[in-house]
Amino acid sequence: MTPSAEHPGAPAAWYENDIDRVLVSETEIREKTAALAKQIDADYANTDGLLLVGLFKGAVMFMADLARALTIPVEMEFMALSSYGQRVTSSGVVRVLKDLDTDIKDRDVLVVEDVVDSGLTLSWLLKYLPSRGPRSVEMVSMLRKPKALETGINVKYVGFDVPDEFVVGYGLDYSERYRELPFVGVLKPSVYQSS
Numbered sequence: 001m002t003p004s005a006e007h008p009g010a011p012a013a014w015y016e017n018d019i020d021r022v023l024v025s026e027t028e029i030r031e032k033t034a035a036l037a038k039q040i041d042a043d044y045a046n047t048d049g050l051l052l053v054g055l056f057k058g059a060v061m062f063m064a065d066l067a068r069a070l071t072i073p074v075e076m077e078f079m080a081l082s083s084y085g086q087r088v089t090s091s092g093v094v095r096v097l098k099d100l101d102t103d104i105k106d107r108d109v110l111v112v113e114d115v116v117d118s119g120l121t122l123s124w125l126l127k128y129l130p131s132r133g134p135r136s137v138e139m140v141s142m143l144r145k146p147k148a149l150e151t152g153i154n155v156k157y158v159g160f161d162v163p164d165e166f167v168v169g170y171g172l173d174y175s176e177r178y179r180e181l182p183f184v185g186v187l188k189p190s191v192y193q194s195s
């Protein structure tokens with residue numbers, strides 16, 4: 001599908017030349033978010049409030065949509081971790097750019113991610129968060145790549161399994177661009193091979 005397929009008649013947008021194809025459309029994202037929220041609502045129905053921990057910057061769009069789709073009360077916290085910078089492969093090193101502002105002791109924590117790719121970011125968090133004494137830690141990610149499955153990280157709630165291609169949109173960037181696109185698309189390799 002081309003980016004404009006969901007908005008027929010709209011003029012070609014600035015990003016159309018950079019996107020090879022749409023992998024997950026706006027509509028699919030909306031429907032999947034509602035389905036995930038329903039599942040999470042049910043699983044946490046008997047707890048006294050869920051703490052969503054979103055990872056800046058990528059998870060911002062998903063965090064905002066998921067929080068509004070849930071019907072149980074939530075609190076929202078953010079951490080900023082970075083391992084990709086201006087690259088299309090992980091640097092292998094997770095940098096903490098912003099830590100939690102709140103005590104998570106005895107809280108039910110749900111980490112909210114845009115994508116689990118090599119799994120490095122989430123495996124680092126899975127070592128870090130338990131040292132702060134939460135009652136439980138689970139994860140939800142809108143996207144998961146095949147490498148993450150190989151690492152055996154248990155992401156309880158997954159939106160879409162996507163192929164091992166560099167994707168952008170719905171929070172995901174290449175060199176800080178494309179985060180605002182409402183869909184997830186495959187970036188043409190020519191965009192990053194030429195820069």
Ligand SMILES: O=P(O)(O)OC[C@H]1O[C@H](OP(=O)(O)OP(=O)(O)O)[C@H](O)[C@@H]1O
Pocket residue numbers: 055056057058059081082083084085090113114115116117118119120121122172173
């Ligand atoms: O499973 P991994 O290979 O660790 O990759 C996943 C992480 O990488 C991206 O973050 P990035 O470091 O690009 O920071 P950003 O969210 O600010 O773009 C993405 O948002 C995930 O947090």
Ligand code: HPA
Pocket residue numbers: 084115117118165166167168172173174
């Ligand atoms: O495919 C991706 N796109 C953007 N950011 C990412 N961080 C890990 N994988 C990706």
Ligand SMILES: [Mg+2]
Pocket residue numbers: 058084085172173174
């Ligand atoms: Mg990034």
